[in-house]
Amino acid sequence: MNLNLTLIGQAISFAIFVWFCMKYVWPPVTEAMQARQKKIADGLDAASRAARDLELAQEKATQQLREGKEQAALLIEQANKRANQIVDEAKETARSEGARLITAAQAEIEQEVSRAKEELRAQVSTLALKGAEQILNASIDGKAHAELVEKLAAEL
Amino acid sequence: MAGANPTPSEYIQHHLQNLTYGLHPDGTMGFAHTAKEAAEMGFWAVHVDTLGWSIFLGLIFIFMFRKAAKLATTGVPGGLQNFVEIMVEFVDQSVKDTFHGRSSLIAPLGLTIFCWVFLMNLMDLIPVDFIPTLFLLMGVEHMKIVPTTDVNATLGMSISVFFLIIYYSIKVKGVSGFVGELTLQPFGKWMMPFNLLLEGVGLIAKPISLALRLFGNLYAGELIFILIAIMPFWVQWALSVPWAIFHILVITLQAFIFMMLTIVYLSLACEDH
Numbered sequence: 001m002n003l004n005l006t007l008i009g010q011a012i013s014f015a016i017f018v019w020f021c022m023k024y025v026w027p028p029v030t031e032a033m034q035a036r037q038k039k040i041a042d043g044l045d046a047a048s049r050a051a052r053d054l055e056l057a058q059e060k061a062t063q064q065l066r067e068g069k070e071q072a073a074l075l076i077e078q079a080n081k082r083a084n085q086i087v088d089e090a091k092e093t094a095r096s097e098g099a100r101l102i103t104a105a106q107a108e109i110e111q112e113v114s115r116a117k118e119e120l121r122a123q124v125s126t127l128a129l130k131g132a133e134q135i136l137n138a139s140i141d142g143k144a145h146a147e148l149v150e151k152l153a154a155e156l
Numbered sequence: 157m158a159g160a161n162p163t164p165s166e167y168i169q170h171h172l173q174n175l176t177y178g179l180h181p182d183g184t185m186g187f188a189h190t191a192k193e194a195a196e197m198g199f200w201a202v203h204v205d206t207l208g209w210s211i212f213l214g215l216i217f218i219f220m221f222r223k224a225a226k227l228a229t230t231g232v233p234g235g236l237q238n239f240v241e242i243m244v245e246f247v248d249q250s251v252k253d254t255f256h257g258r259s260s261l262i263a264p265l266g267l268t269i270f271c272w273v274f275l276m277n278l279m280d281l282i283p284v285d286f287i288p289t290l291f292l293l294m295g296v297e298h299m300k301i302v303p304t305t306d307v308n309a310t311l312g313m314s315i316s317v318f319f320l321i322i323y324y325s326i327k328v329k330g331v332s333g334f335v336g337e338l339t340l341q342p343f344g345k346w347m348m349p350f351n352l353l354l355e356g357v358g359l360i361a362k363p364i365s366l367a368l369r370l371f372g373n374l375y376a377g378e379l380i381f382i383l384i385a386i387m388p389f390w391v392q393w394a395l396s397v398p399w400a401i402f403h404i405l406v407i408t409l410q411a412f413i414f415m416m417l418t419i420v421y422l423s424l425a426c427e428d429h
Contacts (some may be wrong), residue, residue: 002176002194002195002197002198002201002308003199003307003308003311004176004178004197004198004199004200004201004202004203004308005178005199005200005201005202006174006201006202006203006206006207006306006308006309006312007308007309007311007312007315008312009202009207009312010206010207010210010303010308010309010311010312010313011312011313011315011316013207013210013211013214014214014268014272014312014313014316015316017214017217017218017268017272018261018264018265018268020218020222021218021221021264021265021267021268022260022261022264022265024222024225025218025221025222025224025225025264025267026225026244026260026263026264026267027225028225028226028228029221029224029225029228029240029241029244030244030248031228032228032229032230032237032241033241033244033245035230036230036231036233039230
């Protein structure tokens, strides 16, 4: 272990290595590390923000779903009510139509009956007149007796 | 190697000698062949192996980290970038915990110290005869591949740190503040010489202890590996494997201690009382 020039050589190379490290190694590496740290921090920040956004969106979606359901229920109820109403109206219409038809039919029937009676009456009066004509076999003035026969027929 | 079948002490001495290049006493330049020749070269000699390996390892560190720094993205990091970032983060955290001033030098300094010292210590785990034998085949007599087992290497670094301590002391406190710190405490101005002695020893002890701690640990570890290597080959694994596994802890710890103490010393230098 002799002390010699090696000592100074070592000191010089040491100084050069330190200088090089200080100038060309340390700054880029630490800069890259700091930049990455910032990037990671930003990323984490963005992630937490996104999570919050997602939460809000989910809340909103749930609310909209609930509103939709409520609206649908309301619509169904209204539709049901309307359907019932329509059925009731239809029933009512049908009933009144039926009643009207019955009344019309009865009126027609009565009309028919009275016409038949009228016809019958006329025929009876003619028949009676003819019968009387033949019975009497005399020249009875038809016109003179027609009034009598009509009176008779009206009593039928 | 000294002879075909060296004695254990020759083997150990051979392994502990650096490849020294310098001026022989007879006036010629060349490599020292023996420890005595190396010692005779005095201060104006160079340990070629120490410098070569430490610069080689430093370049590995620099190129690896520079590559990661060039390719650094803010997106998903790859394997190399991940590793480099872990190291940077680790050193940065250590510096932030200890050093409260603002300096763009301290953290890269810490990173360089930790990685470089770690790599130099790591050479200790390569079996002691592999690379020296390889170099012997190429005609190089001595090859110590662990730069931190050379006190010149550790002292070179710690003296650099020492100058930084003085630089920061003067920068933060001013010349008068620094001199005052050395002379006016702990006993007040009437005990100035005594204070200077105390504080001066404390100041000088910092780089010395920094260097000798690292050197001592690694030198001892290397010596034990060498001692294990003298044993019969069939028993070596039983000792070298546990020692190597334990040494993984030592080399990391020593690199960390060197870095941490550097940061602590510099933060003390920057602290204003």
